[in-house]
Amino acid sequence: MLSAKSLFQEILDNDETFRLFCSVAASGEAQGGWENGRIAALVPESRRDLAPKIARHGADEDKHGRIFNALLRKRGLEPLEVPRETDYTMLLEARGIGLAHDKLRRDEPLTEHDLVLYLAHSRVTEQRAAAQMTMLRRCLGDHPDLGRAVRLIAEDEENHLAYCHEELLRLAAAGHGRAIQRALRESALVEMRVYRDVSLAVMARMGRVLGWSKAKSALLAAGIHALYGYERLGGWRRMVSLRMPERRNALGGPAKPASEAPELV
Ligand SMILES: [Fe+2]
C-alpha cells in the first residue's frame, strides 16, 4: 500500500535519496534566508517597523537550512548541488515572483510596493511550506532522528504564515489592497505550476535511484497532476485569502535558537 509515510520512509532509508531530499530543502531555506536578510536591510524608512520581523524571518530560514545540512552531516553525507529543475526558490525568482535577486543585491532602498510583492510571495510560499511541514510532521513527527527537527521547522513555518497574513492585512488597510490582491493571485498561479514541475522532477530522480516500477512512478506523477488540477480549478483561492491570525506578532522578538534540536545546529 503506497502511503505518504511509507514513501518518506523509503526516501529516508536510502543515502542518495536522503541526500537529495535534505539538499533541496537546505538550499531553498538558505535562499529564503538570504532574500529575507537583504529585504530587511533595504526596508524603506516608512516601514522601518517591519525590518526586525523580516530579519527574524530570514534568521529562521537560515536556521532551517543549517538543520537540514546538520541532518546530512550526522549521516556522514555532504550536501549535493541542487539540480536546476528541482530548485523551487530559484525557479520562482526566474518566473518573476517575489523580488528579483539583482534588485536585492543593489544597495537601494525598496519601495512599499516592493514590500507588497515580497509579502504576497511569502504568503503563498509559506502556505506551501507550512502544508508540507504539517505533512512531514504527521509522517515523521515521532522519527528518532528527524522528529524534533521536523516539529521545530513546522512550528516556525506556521509562524511565518501568520506573520504574512497579519502584515498584508496591515498594508491593505493602508491602501495597498488592490496591489496585494493582484500580487497574491499572480504569485499563486505561478507557484502552483512551479511546485508541480519541481515535484515531478524530484519524484523522477527519487524513482530512478530507488528503482520504482513504471506503475508506481505513474501513480505518483498522477497524484502530483491531480493536486495541480485541484489548485488550478479553484484550490488556489485558499492561497490568496487573508485572515487575521490567532497568533499575532508571530515574528516579534528574536529568533528562537534551535534549542529543541541543539544537537543539529
Ligand atoms: Fe523554512
Ligand SMILES: [Fe+2]
Ligand atoms: Fe518559512
